[in-house]
Amino acid sequence: MTIQTIKTTPYGDQKPGTSGLRKRVTVYSQPNYVENYIQAIFDSLEGFEGQTLVIGGDGRFYNDVAIQKAIRIAAANGFGKVLVGQGGILSTPAASHVIRHYKAFGGLVLSASHNPGGPEGDFGIKYNIGNGGPAPEKNTDAVFERTKVIDSYKTVDAADIDLGAIGMQTVGDMVVEVIDPVTDYAALMQTLFDFDAIKALFAGGFSMTFDAMSAVTGPYAHAILEGILGAPKGTVKNGEPSPTFNDGHPDPNLVYCKDMYELLMTEAGPDFGAASDGDGDRNLIIGKGRFVTPSDSLALLAANAHLAPGYKKGIAGIARSMPTSAAADRVAEKLGIEMHETPTGWKFFGNLLDAGRVTICGEESAGTGSDHVREKDGLWAVLLWLNILAVRKQSVDQIVREHWATYGRNYYTRHDYEEVDAAIAGKLVEDLRAQLPALPGQNFGEDLQVAYADDFTYHDPVDGSTSAKQGIRIGFTDGSRIVLRLSGTGTVGATLRLYLERYEAAGGSHDLETQSALQPLIELADQLAGIKQRTGRTEPSVIT
Numbered sequence: 001m002t003i004q005t006i007k008t009t010p011y012g013d014q015k016p017g018t019s020g021l022r023k024r025v026t027v028y029s030q031p032n033y034v035e036n037y038i039q040a041i042f043d044s045l046e047g048f049e050g051q052t053l054v055i056g057g058d059g060r061f062y063n064d065v066a067i068q069k070a071i072r073i074a075a076a077n078g079f080g081k082v083l084v085g086q087g088g089i090l091s092t093p094a095a096s097h098v099i100r101h102y103k104a105f106g107g108l109v110l111s112a113s114h115n116p117g118g119p120e121g122d123f124g125i126k127y128n129i130g131n132g133g134p135a136p137e138k139n140t141d142a143v144f145e146r147t148k149v150i151d152s153y154k155t156v157d158a159a160d161i162d163l164g165a166i167g168m169q170t171v172g173d174m175v176v177e178v179i180d181p182v183t184d185y186a187a188l189m190q191t192l193f194d195f196d197a198i199k200a201l202f203a204g205g206f207s208m209t210f211d212a213m214s215a216v217t218g219p220y221a222h223a224i225l226e227g228i229l230g231a232p233k234g235t236v237k238n239g240e241p242s243p244t245f246n247d248g249h250p251d252p253n254l255v256y257c258k259d260m261y262e263l264l265m266t267e268a269g270p271d272f273g274a275a276s277d278g279d280g281d282r283n284l285i286i287g288k289g290r291f292v293t294p295s296d297s298l299a300l301l302a303a304n305a306h307l308a309p310g311y312k313k314g315i316a317g318i319a320r321s322m323p324t325s326a327a328a329d330r331v332a333e334k335l336g337i338e339m340h341e342t343p344t345g346w347k348f349f350g351n352l353l354d355a356g357r358v359t360i361c362g363e364e365s366a367g368t369g370s371d372h373v374r375e376k377d378g379l380w381a382v383l384l385w386l387n388i389l390a391v392r393k394q395s396v397d398q399i400v401r402e403h404w405a406t407y408g409r410n411y412y413t414r415h416d417y418e419e420v421d422a423a424i425a426g427k428l429v430e431d432l433r434a435q436l437p438a439l440p441g442q443n444f445g446e447d448l449q450v451a452y453a454d455d456f457t458y459h460d461p462v463d464g465s466t467s468a469k470q471g472i473r474i475g476f477t478d479g480s481r482i483v484l485r486l487s488g489t490g491t492v493g494a495t496l497r498l499y500l501e502r503y504e505a506a507g508g509s510h511d512l513e514t515q516s517a518l519q520p521l522i523e524l525a526d527q528l529a530g531i532k533q534r535t536g537r538t539e540p541s542v543i544t
């Protein structure tokens with residue numbers, strides 16, 4: 001095999017964000033852009049000679065091109081084997097499982113998650129370490145440093161591999177094995193959940209609709225829900241992965257799944273609705289007449305996890321990202337287990353999961369998962385919900401209401417201002433940060449007294465690392481919170497995320513409309529940060 005060393009020049013913008021390097025396809029298709037980044041990842045790793053690398057993606061436009069490049073660079077750099085999903089497909093949680101299951105050195109997850117795809121859409125590359133989870137900040141920082149000075153990459157002169165053919169092929173001295181993307185993942189799910197109980201639920205007439213959003217979960221949902229669990233054909237909608245997500249926006253929220261939401265709000269609609277995103281790690285859960293916020297879903301899953309065989313011994317602890325509502329904290333308190341508040345992004349859960357300190361993790365951005373993999377997992381959340389519904393024999397609405405009656409309700413919403421001028425957004429955050437020291441003790445309106453105001457710093461209890469400037473938190477004495485941060489996954493301008501939360505104790509009013517319940521906080525956030533005035537926007541781009 002001839003290894004070629006190709007000269008290149010650095011790009012200045014290859015800084016990994018919340019979840020790998022996400023850029024427009026037009027950016028990724030520049031000469032050597034992919035090559036530089038992948039070589040920089042390998043340059044910042046040690047000890048992978050002869051080891052296995054997993055490669056998989058969400059099937060979006062450019063996936064196949066990037067995979068062929070990645071395989072050749074991996075061969076030239078000395079990996080012994082690449083495991084790749086058939087058709088280049090592996091959902092993000094399935095990739096995490098495959099890395100763990102086959103004890104791979106690490107993996108490349110090619111995805112821009114819920115961002116739109118296509119030639120004008122987004123693409124992304126994320127490196128996951130041997131525990132199956134996203135590389136921690138110390139690795140991603142090292143990769144960024146390397147991208148700034150990279151002057152060559154290694155590749156081999158070899159033909160493309162046939163991504164359609166299950167089995168072994170070779171590229172140079174390296175073996176490439178194309179595997180079925182679903183089999184291992186489905187087997188893992190079978191160890192966690194009571195599939196017989198869920199089968200009986202469907203056999204008893206329970207109706208469900210699952211929107212795969214023309215993204216990666218289609219094959220998984222067809223095989224597991226309609227295949228193994230016997231849900232009627234047609235339960236899975238948009239189940240064929242498309243490189244452009246059929247020109248859709250594969251983000252399972254109330255904006256992009258509006259039709260499903262409206263269907264679930266009618267008497268004639270199904271009992272249960274769910275959806276997953278571009279790469280299969282996010283989930284949307286809607287019961288008949290009841291949307292479950294991701295923060296509530298985390299709390300509910302944690303409180304009921306013991307009903308599924310995989311968690312019957314109980315959970316060790318819960319972790320949530322800082323902007324996620326404190327609903328799960330109340331569950332942890334009641335169960336007497338550890339509770340952790342981490343910065344945004346799944347990579348911060350890895351250490352806690354590895355150390356066995358938490359079992360279930362979640363983010364307000366429709367991400368929930370457990371220690372079965374090291375990524376959030378959309379279908380896992382759907383299956384755990386189905387398992388709970390099968391055991392409790394109640395509707396989603398009843399289960400949610402009982403939860404609030406026990407723990408109280410955390411009203412919660414997120415307002416996103418997308419594609420804001422980056423300089424304006426940066427200044428807004430800076431000016432708000434400057435106000436923080438003076439806020440504690442101040443009263444706003446009749447009920448709101450500031451208890452604390454800071455820019456969140458996380459101290460990882462496992463490895464002792466510190467992550468500063470992770471978002472502004474203004475907490476009030478009644479448990480309400482205003483959180484503001486800039487997105488780390490956007491690809492154009494800045495996205496300002498404003499998170500609002502209000503706690504209503506058990507016995508309080510749990511039937512208010514969410515936006516009205518949070519109106520005083522929404523107004524106060526604008527008063528303090530000047531969002532409307534500075535951005536010129538009269539309303540958020542997306543409300544979830």
Ligand code: G1P
Binds near residue numbers: 321344486489
């Ligand atoms: C967003 C979400 C975050 C999630 C990430 C990757 O990041 O807010 O919770 O982990 O996508 O799916 P952000 O754009 O806010 O940095």
Ligand code: ZN
Binds near residue numbers: 112113114277280281
């Ligand atoms: Zn995703």
